[in-house]
Amino acid sequence: MEKQYKTIGEDAWKNNVEKVNAELFIFTYGSLVVQLVKDYEDYAAVNKQLDKMGYNIGVRLVDDIMARTSLERCSGFTATAEVISKVGFKLFLNVAPSVASWSADGKEFSLIVDDNPLNDFCELPPKAVQDGLWYSNVLCGVIRGALEMMQMQTEVEFVRDVLRGDDTSEIRVRLLRMLDEEVPASDD
Amino acid sequence: MATNTQAQTQAQSLMKLDNKASKRSAMLLEQNVSRPRRDRVGLSAFAFLFAEIIRYSQNRVLGIQELEAKLSEVGQRVGVRVFELAMWREKTVHRETRVLQTLVFINTVVWRVLFDKQADSLERSTENDDEYMITDNEPAILKYISVPKEMTSFSPGAFISGIVEAIACCCQCPARVTSHVVPADGLPLRTVILLKFDSEVMDREKQLEASK
Amino acid sequence: MVVVYTIYIFDRHCECIFYTEWNRGRSPLSDDSAGRPKSGKGPANTAHAIDRAGTHLSGDAQRPVVWPTSATSTAHRVSPESPRNTAMEEEAKLVYGVVFSTRNIINKLNAKDGPQGGNPGGFMSFATNTYRLHYFEAPTGVKFIITTDVSTTSMQPVLEMIYRNIYVEYVVKNPLFNIDPHVSTPIENDYFRAVLNNYIREISSNTAAS
Numbered sequence: 286m287e288k289q290y291k292t293i294g295e296d297a298w299k300n301n302v303e304k305v306n307a308e309l310f311i312f313t314y315g316s317l318v319v320q321l322v323k324d325y326e327d328y329a330a331v332n333k334q335l336d337k338m339g340y341n342i343g344v345r346l347v348d349d350i351m352a353r354t355s356l357e358r359c360s361g362f363t364a365t366a367e368v369i370s371k372v373g374f375k376l377f378l379n380v381a382p383s384v385a386s387w388s389a390d391g392k393e394f395s396l397i398v399d400d401n402p403l404n405d406f407c408e409l410p411p412k413a414v415q416d417g418l419w420y421s422n423v424l425c426g427v428i429r430g431a432l433e434m435m436q437m438q439t440e441v442e443f444v445r446d447v448l449r450g451d452d453t454s455e456i457r458v459r460l461l462r463m464l465d466e467e468v469p470a471s472d473d
Numbered sequence: 474m475a476t477n478t479q480a481q482t483q484a485q486s487l488m489k490l491d492n493k494a495s496k497r498s499a500m501l502l503e504q505n506v507s508r509p510r511r512d513r514v515g516l517s518a519f520a521f522l523f524a525e526i527i528r529y530s531q532n533r534v535l536g537i538q539e540l541e542a543k544l545s546e547v548g549q550r551v552g553v554r555v556f557e558l559a560m561w562r563e564k565t566v567h568r569e570t571r572v573l574q575t576l577v578f579i580n581t582v583v584w585r586v587l588f589d590k591q592a593d594s595l596e597r598s599t600e601n602d603d604e605y606m607i608t609d610n611e612p613a614i615l616k617y618i619s620v621p622k623e624m625t626s627f628s629p630g631a632f633i634s635g636i637v638e639a640i641a642c643c644c645q646c647p648a649r650v651t652s653h654v655v656p657a658d659g660l661p662l663r664t665v666i667l668l669k670f671d672s673e674v675m676d677r678e679k680q681l682e683a684s685k
Numbered sequence: 686m687v688v689v690y691t692i693y694i695f696d697r698h699c700e701c702i703f704y705t706e707w708n709r710g711r712s713p714l715s716d717d718s719a720g721r722p723k724s725g726k727g728p729a730n731t732a733h734a735i736d737r738a739g740t741h742l743s744g745d746a747q748r749p750v751v752w753p754t755s756a757t758s759t760a761h762r763v764s765p766e767s768p769r770n771t772a773m774e775e776e777a778k779l780v781y782g783v784v785f786s787t788r789n790i791i792n793k794l795n796a797k798d799g800p801q802g803g804n805p806g807g808f809m810s811f812a813t814n815t816y817r818l819h820y821f822e823a824p825t826g827v828k829f830i831i832t833t834d835v836s837t838t839s840m841q842p843v844l845e846m847i848y849r850n851i852y853v854e855y856v857v858k859n860p861l862f863n864i865d866p867h868v869s870t871p872i873e874n875d876y877f878r879a880v881l882n883n884y885i886r887e888i889s890s891n892t893a894a895s
Binding site (some may be wrong): 517520521523524525527528617618619620621622624629661 | 874875876877
Binding site for chain 1 (some may be wrong): 781782800801802823826827848849852857866
């Protein structure tokens with residue numbers, strides 16, 4: 286299964302995705318974070334705003350993934366995890382974090398983002414580290430938004446980040462529940 | 474006593490933090506930036522991010538002009554970094570300080586770094602000596618934008634003009650830079666970046682010209 | 686030869702966010718008394734010059750009426766206060782009801798039904814003796830419906846094309862189209878309309894596509 290998604294992701298990246306200079310993207314993200322820090326003057330609020338913006342991105346981006354590949358809705362959460370890593374991350378950031386640390390009930394896993402493009406060139410001031418800024422928090426929102434469009438309500442958060450001095454960056458994804466499809470309101 | 478221990482733990486945690494931070498610094502210093510560490514990301518990733526930047530800015534401003542100013546501000550911070558990298562990677566050691574050299578530098582080197590191509594044209598305004606125009610027929614990063622009727626004067630290229638403004642400034646040629654959508658046949662988002670150089674720059678140009 | 690009558694797009698909230706028509710005789714959007722003549726020979730408006738995808742958009746009049754629109758709509762569109770709007774709303778609801786129940790019963794007969802919805806049963810089209818309705822559901826729950834003449838049997842590639850290369854490119858990726866995932870927003874995007882209209886004209890005049 287892992288391999289199958291890897292192929293789908295790589296094929297789509299090679300043949301079906303328009304690309305842009307990575308540094309332009311990375312600097313633009315950095316500039317956005319700086320803007321938020323200036324506007325909010327509070328790192329917790331910046332985390333929240335980044336997550337919100339990520340969510341807005343995620344709810345749209347999922348259609349782009351579906352349009353560039355011939356994926357169907359995932360049959361289970363295990364497959365979902367693989368798709369996020371091998372197809373989702375691949376098509377947008379050209380990296381594929383590894384999936385790890387599944388919980389016993391199969392509703393929680395981690396994405397180990399060894400090579401996070403957003404981090405390139407970035408060093409956080411000690412104050413930002415101390416006050417708990419998760420620089421790439423936008424990624425959590427993206428995952429949460431995208432999964433909601435696939436009827437999965439989740440909690441997504443960073444638990445480790447190299448920018449904060451950890452050995453690696455880790456995003457934890459927790460499935461809360463499956464969402465029902467909306468039905469048309471009846472007239473009576 | 475209790476506060477003392479508290480202060481101690483805080484100091485310890487700060488030190489730990491400091492150690493961690495210096496680890497990151499060391500890592501960054503070891504990075505070789507003379508060539509890009511990674512090549513490409515998805516254009517959609519940029520488009521979605523840019524969309525959110527527009528939306529975020531839109532909610533914090535009153536009109537189109539302010540919105541463009543916000544986007545330009547975001548672009549300027551990008552421009553400063555792009556400039557540093559571009560200078561580092563170009564083999565030339567000197568900085569361009571003449572207007573024309575600066576323009577050519579933006580038109581070719583900067584555009585290649587940003588958009589993998591040269592800009593489509595570089596022209597001097599026929600009306601004003603201090604005005605120059607860089608035109609991009611199809612800015613890839615604006616590709617998906619369809620400006621609604623109620624916002625017709627909005628030019629999403631304000632982000633690009635911000636980048637250009639910062640770079641012109643880094644080249645000692647400060648200018649006021651604006652962006653304008655000037656559609657042509659089949660090119661709905663053809664964008665003209667207009668640079669109006671500060672009067673001191675133009676005076677300096679004249680002096681340099683005279684001393685030749 | 687494909688004769689396309691109508692296109693409907695429904696979002697995840699069961700709301701019609703886009704409707705347009707080409708060769709429809711009488712519809713809630715056309716004036717009842719002066720219903721536009723129905724042409725059996727393809728689109729009545731092919732005589733107009735085709736704008737290339739993405740040209741600057743001035744030829745608004747060359748494009749069919751779209752619905753629904755927000756309050757800021759311009760003259761060429763149907764205003765929300767018009768009685769025609771109410772009739773159109775009613776029709777859209779009924780269309781949604783029909784495809785929704787049809788898809789559900791097909792899923793059920795295939796033992797593939799579930800509360801998350803989707804189209805695992807593979808509902809693609811149904812026909813009456815005057816038209817055929819084709820259905821495509823994106824994995825994200827956005828639903829595309831197109832009605833054509835009866836003899837056009839497969840429009841799946843066309844619907845997929847509209848989703849993948851027109852809807853996603855010009856609606857989803859447009860930063861100025863506000864997708865609040867919890868609120869329905871009509872598609873009022875000029876490029877989308879222009880590109881879609883060109884595409885439909887193209888397949889209408891292309892015999893190979895049928």
